[in-house]
């Protein structure tokens with residue numbers, strides 16, 4: 113099946129619109145007509161060459177769409193189903209899957225067996241799918257474990273957010289850190305991931321939710337979604353005010369990535385506090401932490417994709433969105449079309465507050 117896709121050929125580089133071939137599903141695969149895809153910073157890290165991946169590649173992993181056709185062994189979704197993709201595809205049988213940590217799955221046997229044509233190609237040459245999904249494309253093709261069905265009433269520009277931003281940010285709070293009512297927290301970075309962590313803090317009943325961002329334009333959304341206080345980490349007076357208010361927090365969340373933000377998030381903790389690292393580091397980053405504060409009962413942990421069990425989590429988050437407990441509307445900054453994608457990614461650092469979502473509609477086809 114032919115599909116117009118945004119292709120990355122070099123990194124750092126730009127996305128170019130090209131026609132690719134999306135193969136028919138193999139036994140365990142699902143082919144999906146894309147409705148909407150959120151613009152996650154993890155794709156931007158690849159576009160900028162901070163995280164190296166095989167090229168050419170079609171990025172886009174925070175996606176919702178409609179199942180077009182399925183392989184003979186696919187049992188949990190059918191053509192016509194509305195599905196959300198999540199990059200935490202999983203085998204169901206490895207030690208990680210069986211111990212409830214499918215986000216760490218060894219992923220043996222999920223790729224196509226040798227000898228088969230590639231899932232995505234162009235003139236017979238392999239095109240790689242970013243994070244196993246490749247949804248900046250009219251159609252994408254994934255292993256069946258990378259999708260879960262969602263209720264229809266949720267508009268697709270909101271539903272897309274569930275696949276990465278929400279599952280990652282909310283999961284970091286609920287699953288990885290397990291924030292309890294009354295505990296205090298700080299979230300550094302108020303993009304799609306940070307705003308989701310802030311919402312989860314509100315839902316978990318956190319006592320104080322201090323949001324940090326270097327861009328003050330992000331403050332109003334953070335406050336709307338549950339932050340109790342907002343701070344600019346570059347201003348010493350803001351840091352002093354935070355210290356006076358909290359004396360250090362029980363939970364710090366780095367929703368930016370890299371050694372500087374990881375260390376400053378750690379510095380926001382009180383004794384016994386936990387620093388949860390969500391932001392993606394560059395390929396060769398090392399993190400350095402002061403030893404004595406670490407000895408004082410503080411902990412540091414990574415959170416991969418919000419330690420998710422997404423086939424359970426995403427339908428739950430969808431119901432929370434429908435009931436109004438989870439505010440996806442306020443997380444949306446704007447929608448763009450495929451032809452606006454490259455310019456939007458280039459301007460993402462100074463972009464509008466909230467998540468920008470690529471929307472496919474009949475007119476753009």
Ligand SMILES: NC(=O)c1ccc[n+]([C@@H]2O[C@H](COP(=O)([O-])OP(=O)(O)OC[C@H]3O[C@@H](n4cnc5c(N)ncnc54)[C@H](O)[C@@H]3O)[C@@H](O)[C@H]2O)c1
Pocket residue numbers: 151152153154155157276280300301302303304305306324325326327330345367368369373389390391392393415416417418460
């Ligand atoms: N752990 C995971 O599994 C996982 C999953 C998805 C995304 N991520 C990573 O999470 C991070 C955030 O992703 P996103 O899509 O929300 O990004 P985003 O670009 O939407 O938002 C980043 C926010 O951080 C702010 N910021 C930048 N530098 C800052 C600093 N020094 N201090 C405070 N705020 C700062 C920006 O103004 C922006 O509001 C990225 O590194 C992304 O790759 C990790």
Ligand SMILES: [Zn+2]
Pocket residue numbers: 152153154155173174276277
């Ligand atoms: Zn993502």
Ligand SMILES: [Zn+2]
Pocket residue numbers: 202203204205206207208209210214217218219
């Ligand atoms: Zn597994």
